[in-house]
Amino acid sequence: MQGQCGMFSGMPELPEVETVARDLASALPGRCITAVWLGKTDFLADPAALQTQLPGCRIAAVRRYGKFLLLDLLPDNGTGRPGTLLVHLGMTGQLVVQPAAAVLPPHTHVVLTLDDGRQLRYTDVRRFGRIVLVSAGELDVSLAGLGPDPLEIGQAEFCARLGRRRARIKALLLDQRTLRGLGNIYADESLWRARIHPAEPAAQLGPARLKRLCRAVRQILREAIRWRGSSIANYRDATGAPGAYQRRHRVYGREGKPCVRCRTKIRCLVVAGRSSYYCPRCQRAPKSALRPVRRPRQIAH
């Protein structure tokens, strides 16, 4: 099972989406959408709705919710309905503001022309992203089920949500129902900082290590936001520029390289179906964590 990790690419997670949201929040509010152009539409829930309902809408605000970008829209001339454009960048999605005259990059599938001569463009090689227009009343339903934002909760709630779970800690960090916004990169970086093995059951951590993990998650996310996210392959901010946090990764994508704390070679193993990079010395695994979970057999009588 070990060393079986293949290519790593890295997707937009909380820090990347936060960076894009901040960029868009300084560029879009007040702008009106004047035209919509669509390329491939198989990743759109309702292409016709975008085509008919977006023109005439004014962008009121841009927010991040977990890994989602939320563009709040207000009708500008009576033809549009108040709502929110929900954008998930998937693995390779990019949302960039460009002058309308700029060359359209390949794999651009949604172009919203704005009333200032610029365009908001969605480019996505894999089309694993999603764009959905929801009415004001539907927004809560669309976002229901996502856990709290790790930057908005304290240690108490963090421990309460994780402390009694038997699943592996890495699986829980990746589960958007537990916490919203973490992905593979920042889960691994957080576990390394907190010196916790990715395959350890959460319930086994205890309060002290859970608090350490909570603190690590917050520190890692804040640091990554400060460096404008990680660009490994596709991620770009809303101006088209890459982030810089990939240069500060301590474990992610560093298999075989020395741990910056203890010089032990970083290893990779599959946990929760994802490549998980960790230091085998700093992040010791209890033997129980590496064996497949078994249940007591039913005794026939």
Next chain:
DNA sequence: CTTACGGCCTGGGTGC
């Protein structure tokens, strides 16, 4: 109910 896992979507990069 909780957890684990396999499959599906797509296509660039990799390795043969």
Next chain:
DNA sequence: TGCACCCAGGCCGTAA
């Protein structure tokens, strides 16, 4: 030069 395969994250179905 070609080409089969791997893998990413979210989601869903299934099994224990």
